[in-house]
Amino acid sequence: MTPAETVEFCRTRGIGIIDLKFTDLPGTLQHLSIPLSELTEKNLSDGYGFDGSSIRGFKSIEESDMLLIPDTATA
Structure with a gap:
């Protein structure tokens, strides 16, 4: 999916929270949850800030x- 398709998919299905998942260096699953209001094409392209420490x-x-x-593309 493109960023635009991802935003449209979530909005038309009433999804409220997006959970972005990734792993740390030892391989433990981590995540960052964002509300639908912060899901924009720009944010999907530019990224979401978080505290790496x-x-x-x-x-x-x-x-x-x-x-x-x-x-x-993996959405």
């Missing part, structure tokens, strides 16, 4: 700003 093996607190960019 909260994820084991990612970044130290001093450089923890990270982006999670969804792969809409």
